[in-house]
Amino acid sequence: MMRSFSIGIVLAALIAQPAAAQAPAAAPRTFTIDQAMQYAVEHYPTIRAALEQTHASAAGIDIAKSAYLPRFDSLWQSNRATANNIFGQVLPQSVIPSMSGPVLQTASSGSVWGSAVGALLSWEPVDFGLRQATVSAAQAATARARAGEALTRLDVQAAVAVAFLGIAGAQRTAIALQADLDRRDVLSRAVHTLVDNQLRPGAEASRSDAERAAAQTRVIQAQQAVTLGQISLARVLGVATGSVAIDATTLADRVPVEAITGSTVPHPLTQVHQAAIDAAKAQETVLARTDLPRLYLQSSLFARGSGAHADGQLDGGFSGLGLDRANWAAGVQIIFPNAFDFISLRARKAAAAASTRSETALLDEAVLTVTSQQQTAAAMLQAARAIAANTPIQLAAAQQTESQARARYQAGLASIVEVADAQSLLAQAEVQDQLARIDVWRALLAQAVAQGALAPFLAATNPSAGVR
Numbered sequence: 040m041m042r043s044f045s046i047g048i049v050l051a052a053l054i055a056q057p058a059a060a061q062a063p064a065a066a067p068r069t070f071t072i073d074q075a076m077q078y079a080v081e082h083y084p085t086i087r088a089a090l091e092q093t094h095a096s097a098a099g100i101d102i103a104k105s106a107y108l109p110r111f112d113s114l115w116q117s118n119r120a121t122a123n124n125i126f127g128q129v130l131p132q133s134v135i136p137s138m139s140g141p142v143l144q145t146a147s148s149g150s151v152w153g154s155a156v157g158a159l160l161s162w163e164p165v166d167f168g169l170r171q172a173t174v175s176a177a178q179a180a181t182a183r184a185r186a187g188e189a190l191t192r193l194d195v196q197a198a199v200a201v202a203f204l205g206i207a208g209a210q211r212t213a214i215a216l217q218a219d220l221d222r223r224d225v226l227s228r229a230v231h232t233l234v235d236n237q238l239r240p241g242a243e244a245s246r247s248d249a250e251r252a253a254a255q256t257r258v259i260q261a262q263q264a265v266t267l268g269q270i271s272l273a274r275v276l277g278v279a280t281g282s283v284a285i286d287a288t289t290l291a292d293r294v295p296v297e298a299i300t301g302s303t304v305p306h307p308l309t310q311v312h313q314a315a316i317d318a319a320k321a322q323e324t325v326l327a328r329t330d331l332p333r334l335y336l337q338s339s340l341f342a343r344g345s346g347a348h349a350d351g352q353l354d355g356g357f358s359g360l361g362l363d364r365a366n367w368a369a370g371v372q373i374i375f376p377n378a379f380d381f382i383s384l385r386a387r388k389a390a391a392a393a394s395t396r397s398e399t400a401l402l403d404e405a406v407l408t409v410t411s412q413q414q415t416a417a418a419m420l421q422a423a424r425a426i427a428a429n430t431p432i433q434l435a436a437a438q439q440t441e442s443q444a445r446a447r448y449q450a451g452l453a454s455i456v457e458v459a460d461a462q463s464l465l466a467q468a469e470v471q472d473q474l475a476r477i478d479v480w481r482a483l484l485a486q487a488v489a490q491g492a493l494a495p496f497l498a499a500t501n502p503s504a505g506v507r
Contacts, residue, residue: 067269067282072203072290073497075276076196082277083195089188096177096184103177106170109162117154117360122347123147143351152359157341164336169328176321183314190307197488198275200496204481206268207287211473213261219466220254226445226462227251230455243455250459254466294427294479295499306409306491312402319395326388330376338369412489420482427479430472437461437468 070078080086123146124138163170227247233239273283305313346359444461447453480500487496 067284068278069284069286070203070272070276071286072200072500075199075203075272075285076493076497079195079199079276080192083275084277085191086188086195089184089191093181093184093188096181099177100174100181103170103174106163106173109160111158111160113156113158115154115156117152119150119152121148121150122345122353140345140347141349145351147351147353149353151346151353152344152357153346154344154360154362155341156343156362157339159337159339161335161337163333165334167328167331167333169325169331169333172321172324172328176318176325179314179318179321183311183318186307186310186314190311193307193488193491193493195275196493197484199272200484200493201481202268202272202275203285203287204290204477204484206265206272206285207290207480208474208477209261209264209268210285210287211291211477212470213258213265215466215469215473216254216258216261218469219462220251220258222441222462222465223247223251223254226458239455246455246459250462289500290480291473291476294424294476295483304492306405306489308405308409308491309402312398312405315398316395316402319391319398323388323391323395326384326391330381330384332376333374335372335374337372338367340365340367342366409489409491413486416482416486416489420479420486423475423479423482426471427475430468430475434465434468434472437465441465 120136122140122143124140124142126142129135227244227250230239230247231244234241234244269283269285272285273281276283342362342365344359344361344363346354348354441458441461441464444453444458448455448458483499484493484496487493
């Protein structure tokens with residue numbers, strides 16, 4: 040017996056060892072709504088990508104401004120080659136190297152060293168506004184990227200707030216449904232006692248069990264909604280590992296008094312389309328100055344050396360690596376555009392003008408969208424406030440109805456169906472009362488998103504803000 044007891048202890052220890060060795064699950068990260076929205080701004084990949092695009096566009100401005108600087112090109116070369124020159128012209132190409140010097144009487148396969156060094160300073164003092172137009176186009180592209188970043192930030196923060204309020208609503212629903220389950224559980228036990236004592240028919244016990252099971256199912260579904268909401272919130276927060284939880288204590292029992300006032304700053308959506316129009320117009324300006332002449336001031340200093348002589352003699356050794364002759368030059372150069380570029384340039388100008396008209400139409404559509412969103416949000420907020428004011432009345436009446444139905448049932452004046460209906464009415468009233476305040480916050484968030492600024496919404500979530 041002692042041996043069996045010892046073996047049992049060892050087996051129990053071996054079975055319990057993996058469970059004991061298993062590391063405890065990490066606690067979920069808890070966010071308030073303002074913490075969640077700020078965390079998403081700092082970590083969500085789309086916002087980081089939009090920010091880097093803004094940085095890249097800002098660098099484009101510096102690139103465009105660099106065109107105002109002069110160019111200073113220099114080179115050094117040494118080569119070993121033959122010195123057989125020939126009289127005649129060669130069409131412009133990039134294959135045959137250029138050659139200088141007289142044409143020799145006889146060809147030779149001998150080779151000599153040659154060297155060259157030079158520097159060219161070139162500056163464009165007059166460009167008829169082309170460089171300024173290019174800089175303006177780069178600035179318009181940067182403004183467009185910044186507007187896109189602001190719109191992305193608004194969309195992500197709004198998605199976070201929607202997910203946060205969705206979890207808060209699911210949690211309040213689960214609380215109300217759990218209270219309904221508890222009531223039905225108490226009723227089921229009371230009904231079973233009456234049935235067991237043959238004071239009520241057995242059908243009433245079956246009905247109470249069915250009502251309790253249905254209430255249990257609703258609780259499970261509400262808990263599932265909470266879990267799925269937390270998974271969705273983790274995604275829009277940019278949390279790759281671990282779970283998240285929310286702290287909605289500052290929202291669940293409060294209703295903001297004041298609505299969000301209109302913002303003086305244009306909505307980010309309209310800013311994006313306005314920036315697109317500015318970028319298209321800037322491109323039109325660049326194209327309008329592309330077919331104008333360009334004036335350059337240039338100066339050059341260069342020197343060459345060769346191991347070949349005009350009489351055909353070739354020096355041996357390292358002769359030619361040194362520099363034999365030096366020259367300098369300075370002058371003005373005017374470059375005229377290709378005369379046949381007007382066809383393609385006219386098409387590019389037409390495309391740029393069409394792009395401007397297209398972006399203008401999209402801006403008009405964006406204004407309509409924002410206006411519609413603002414009107415819809417105002418209607419939602421008005422209805423949500425009215426519902427939040429009405430649900431306490433509905434809840435009080437449902438509570439009284441359920442209490443009276445239970446009293447009538449205990450006195451034998453009502454059936455189980457009447458009590459079940461009263462409890463269902465009470466559960467519905469409790470859920471609606473819990474969600475009414477969350478719906479006011481949802482409507483307030485929709486109004487803030489429609490205005491294009493979430494700062495007033497975050498200020499309203501502060502416990503010190505006006506409440507009712």
